[in-house]
Amino acid sequence: MTDFETGRHLIYLAAAAMFIIGLHLMNSPRTARRGNLVSGAGMLLALATSLVGLVHDGTARTWGLVALVGGAVVGGAAGFTAARRFKMTDMPQLVSLFNAVGGGAAALVAVVDAGQRPAGLGSISAGTGFVLVADIAIGALTFAGSLIAAGKLQGIVPGRPVVFRGARSVNLLLAVAVLATALLAVTRTGPGWALAGAGLAAIVLGVTFVLPIGGADMPVVVSLLNACTGMAVAMAGFLLSNTVLITAGALVGASGTILTVLMAKAMNRSLGNIVAGGFGTGDNAVTTSVAGADDKAVQSVSADDVAMQLAYATSVIVVPGYGLAAARAQSELVDLANTLSSRGVTVSYAIHPVAGRMPGHMNVLLAEAHVPYDQMLDLETANRAFGHTDVALIVGANDVVNPAARTPGSAVYGMPILDADKAGAVIVIKRSMGHGYADIDNPLFTDTKTRMLFNDAKAALNDIAQATKTLIS
Amino acid sequence: MSYSLFADLAVFVLAVLVGIEVISKVPVTLHTPLMSAGNAIHGIVIVGTVSIAAEAAATGSYLLTFVAAAFAAANVAGGYVVTDRMLAMFRPRKPVETGTGRTEGAPHD
Numbered sequence: 374m375t376d377f378e379t380g381r382h383l384i385y386l387a388a389a390a391m392f393i394i395g396l397h398l399m400n401s402p403r404t405a406r407r408g409n410l411v412s413g414a415g416m417l418l419a420l421a422t423s424l425v426g427l428v429h430d431g432t433a434r435t436w437g438l439v440a441l442v443g444g445a446v447v448g449g450a451a452g453f454t455a456a457r458r459f460k461m462t463d464m465p466q467l468v469s470l471f472n473a474v475g476g477g478a479a480a481l482v483a484v485v486d487a488g489q490r491p492a493g494l495g496s497i498s499a500g501t502g503f504v505l506v507a508d509i510a511i512g513a514l515t516f517a518g519s520l521i522a523a524g525k526l527q528g529i530v531p532g533r534p535v536v537f538r539g540a541r542s543v544n545l546l547l548a549v550a551v552l553a554t555a556l557l558a559v560t561r562t563g564p565g566w567a568l569a570g571a572g573l574a575a576i577v578l579g580v581t582f583v584l585p586i587g588g589a590d591m592p593v594v595v596s597l598l599n600a601c602t603g604m605a606v607a608m609a610g611f612l613l614s615n616t617v618l619i620t621a622g623a624l625v626g627a628s629g630t631i632l633t634v635l636m637a638k639a640m641n642r643s644l645g646n647i648v649a650g651g652f653g654t655g656d657n658a659v660t661t662s663v664a665g666a667d668d669k670a671v672q673s674v675s676a677d678d679v680a681m682q683l684a685y686a687t688s689v690i691v692v693p694g695y696g697l698a699a700a701r702a703q704s705e706l707v708d709l710a711n712t713l714s715s716r717g718v719t720v721s722y723a724i725h726p727v728a729g730r731m732p733g734h735m736n737v738l739l740a741e742a743h744v745p746y747d748q749m750l751d752l753e754t755a756n757r758a759f760g761h762t763d764v765a766l767i768v769g770a771n772d773v774v775n776p777a778a779r780t781p782g783s784a785v786y787g788m789p790i791l792d793a794d795k796a797g798a799v800i801v802i803k804r805s806m807g808h809g810y811a812d813i814d815n816p817l818f819t820d821t822k823t824r825m826l827f828n829d830a831k832a833a834l835n836d837i838a839q840a841t842k843t844l845i846s
Numbered sequence: 847m848s849y850s851l852f853a854d855l856a857v858f859v860l861a862v863l864v865g866i867e868v869i870s871k872v873p874v875t876l877h878t879p880l881m882s883a884g885n886a887i888h889g890i891v892i893v894g895t896v897s898i899a900a901e902a903a904a905t906g907s908y909l910l911t912f913v914a915a916a917f918a919a920a921n922v923a924g925g926y927v928v929t930d931r932m933l934a935m936f937r938p939r940k941p942v943e944t945g946t947g948r949t950e951g952a953p954h955d
Contacts (some may be wrong), residue, residue: 388890389861392887392890393864393868395883395887396865396868396869396880396883396884396887397868399872399876399879399880399883400871400872400873400876401873402873402875402876402933402936405876405879405933405936406930406933406934406936408883409879409883409886409926409929409930409933410930412883412886412887412926413886413926413930416886416887416889416890416922416926419890419893420892420893420896420922423893423896423897424896426896427896427899427900430900432900432901433899433900433902434902434903436902436908437899437900437901437902437903437907437908437911438899439908440899440902440908440909440911440912440915441895441896441899441911441912441915442915443912443915444895444911444912444913444914444915444916444917444919445892445895445915445916445918445919446919447916447919448915448916448917448918448919448920448921448923449919449920449922449923450923451916451920451924452919452920452921452922452923452924452925452927453923453924453927455920455924456923456924456925456927456928456931457927457931459928461931461932461935464878464882464928464932465878467924467928468881468882468885468928470924471885471886471889471920471921471924471925471928472885472888472921474916474917474918474920474921475885475888475889475891475917475918475921475925477913477914477917478891478892478894478895478914478915478917478918478921479888479891479894481895481898481910481911481913481914481917482891482894482895482897482898482914484910485898485901485902485907485910485911485914486897486898486901488904488906488907488910489898489901489902489903489904489907500851595881596881599881599884599885599888602885602888603884603887603888606888606890606891606894607858607861609891609894610854610858610894611851611854611858613894613897614850614854615893615894615897616854616857617890617893618890618891618893618894619854619857619858619861620857620858620861621861621887621888621890622861622888622890622891623857623858623859623861623862623865624861624862624864624865624868624884624887625865625884625885625887625888626862626865627861627862627863627864627865627866627869628865628866628868628869628880628884629881629884630866631865631866631869631870632869632877632880632881632884635874635877636877639874724874724875726874726877733874733875733876733877733878733879733880734878736874736875736876736878736936737878737879737932737935740935740936741935746875746936749875751873751874751875752874
């Protein structure tokens with residue numbers, strides 16, 4: 374190894390260490406931003422080193438450099454602009470889009486590498502054949518799958534599960550096709566065609582794999598695909614014998630898998646159950662049924678009544694749900710909370726692990742509306758607090774507060790829930806009696822201490838805040 | 847198995863274990879930024895596009911290198927900026943201001 378090579382590898386090693394330290398700093402909200410900067414600095418270091426190496430080696434042709442720099446400028450500008458402009462509520466689809474291009478890039482790296490092997494593909498080793506086909510297949514699958522997932526989250530592709538007759542058999546056939554072509558590539562019989570076949574089959578599989586999964590399960594799928602991209606990048610690292618690609622890819626692959634499992638657990642679903650698809654109405658959860666008409670036991674209230682109840686409470690716990698995020702009513706909620714706090718009411722927020730559209734997404738949305746993170750209670754802390762809380766204010770949440778989860782035999786049995794029913798009184802803001810994505814009745818809504826305010830979260834919170842201000846002025 | 851392949855495999859396995867260890871300790875509050883941070887880190891594939899730019903020697907390869915570089919650069923730039931935007935919102939308790947009429951979008955620094 375020349376001195377230059379040694380230096381290059383040492384810097385790659387430092388970059389890999391910076392990624393690990395960066396992820397480690399994500400353990401606490403206090404250090405998380407610094408962690409991201411450390412990881413970003415590692416990225417810059419690795420990129421600068423590889424560019425210096427490119428110039429030093431001097432093997433690149435002019436058009437290769439033009440393609441590299443041109444592509445990087447175009448893509449970098451597009452990514453930067455999108456990242457700055459997208460609204461916080463649209464983050465999940467943006468994350469999915471960035472994941473798609475990452476997977477696509479990893480697959481293309483393998484395609485170009487395969488096409489430019491000086492001795493042709495016939496002379497590659499079985500190991501290289503495996504790495505090539507794994508990189509192309511996983512990358513192509515993530516690319517197509519993440520695009521569909523982003524489309525579903527954005528509402529371009531229907532959020533409901535798209536299931537057609539024989540969909541599972543088609544997926545199975547495609548998976549077999551990918552494996553068969555992979556085998557061909559590894560045994561080096563017609564590797565060029567085998568690689569192309571694996572790539573095409575993986576693209577179609579990416580589409581047919583994500584289409585049948587309901588919009589509400591998309592976050593888990595995005596996380597899973599994220600892990601897949603990590604693996605594709607690690608494969609690219611094996612292909613190019615580049616340890617920083619292997620390390621970073623493996624880190625993301627492992628962490629993505631862990632996150633996926635944690636998320637599935639928070640929804641009390643197995644990963645297999647989610648991947649099998651066909652569950653969850655997703656974005657269609659809001660029905661247009663006449664408010665409460667189908668249930669006579671429901672007690673509905675006006676915004677003025679709610680304002681009265683909140684203003685004379687000692688402590689209020691807010692349970693924000695998907696309805697809040699969908700109505701983009703975070704600032705209205707915080708406005709109301711601030712009015713209450715200024716009157717001496719203790720306000721905190723109980724956040725279910727899967728509230729919002731990604732785990733922790735609700736925390737981000739509330740943080741954006743300037744809620745200090747120590748007012749956000751996690752599941753266990755909140756459940757200890759509900760028992761001595763006057764009012765639980767549920768905004769657009771369904772299944773995460775459904776006491777039916779404690780009843781054996783219920784569809785949501787065993788799902789960890791927020792014990793809002795333990796509070797002195799319960800107020801639910803909801804558009805209608807429509808069911809949540811688990812599509813079952815919620816006994817909390819017909820409980821004698823529950824009052825329902827049927828309205829859009831934004832309008833309802835606005836009304837309550839105005840009424841409260843009038844009341845206490 | 848060649849020694850270098852074995853070394854690569856060892857790095858891979860150890861990195862997987864480190865990944866599991868580091869992530870298991872992150873609180874739910876930070877799961878979304880974490881997913882996004884992971885997303886940004888796999889943008890390291892941009893280093894791979896630098897390698898293929900050195901190999902490319904035909905029109906098709908140049909075109910694919912261009913697309914790969916564009917994809918990877920979007921992944922890196924976008925991933926880090928989005929993660930930073932999310933994390934910039936997490937700050938410690940401060941005096942509660944009344945009537946924050948702020949809407950989403952503009953990051954607050």
